[in-house]
Every structure is written in C-alpha cells, then in structure tokens.
Amino acid sequence: LTTLEFNLLTTFVSNPGRVWNRTQLIDKLWGDNFFGDERVVDTHVARLRKKIEPDPANPTFIRTVVGVGYKFEDPLVA
Structure with a gap:
C-alpha cells in the first residue's frame, strides 16, 4: 500500500x-494542504x-453508502 492508502485504510x-x-476524509488525510477535486477520494x-x-x-x-460516503465493515463480525 502507498502511504495514503495505508492512512485511508487505518482511518476506516x-x-x-x-x-x-x-x-471528512480529505480533512483527515490531506488537511489544509488539499487543492483539487474531492472526487480524488473515490480514486x-x-x-x-x-x-x-x-x-x-x-x-x-x-462499502459505499450511496449519497453519503464510505464505511468499513468486517463481514466476519456480526
């Protein structure tokens, strides 16, 4: 994983x-240093x-929560 991917996974x-x-993800991962399109999160x-x-x-x-964002789910945990 890249550093950004690792930080994204850790956040989830x-x-x-x-x-x-x-x-929220942009604020957490890039902070004030972000310039660009927020759709980069999707990428x-x-x-x-x-x-x-x-x-x-x-x-x-x-998982994608349509119209809201993303979340982490562990399918092995009920």
Whole structure:
C-alpha cells in the first residue's frame, strides 16, 4: 500500500461502521494542504479496494453508502 492508502485504510479500520464523506476524509488525510477535486477520494478508495478486496467490483470491507460516503465493515463480525 502507498502511504495514503495505508492512512485511508487505518482511518476506516479504526472507526468500523462510521460513514465518512469525502470532505471528512480529505480533512483527515490531506488537511489544509488539499487543492483539487474531492472526487480524488473515490480514486484512492478504488485503488485500495483493488488491493484488499477479494472482489473489488463487489466490495465487502469498504462499502459505499450511496449519497453519503464510505464505511468499513468486517463481514466476519456480526
């Protein structure tokens, strides 16, 4: 994983079930140093999914909450 992907994964895993919107993730990962389109978060989530998901097209760990953002779920924990 890249440093950014690792920090993104750590953010998700440290807060299971919490839904993060793009703005919150940008603030957490880039802080005041961010300039650009917030959709870059989607790109980094997609890259992370390719590396950790058994089937990135049907993610089981990093889930999309439509219209809100992303969250981490452990499918093995009920």
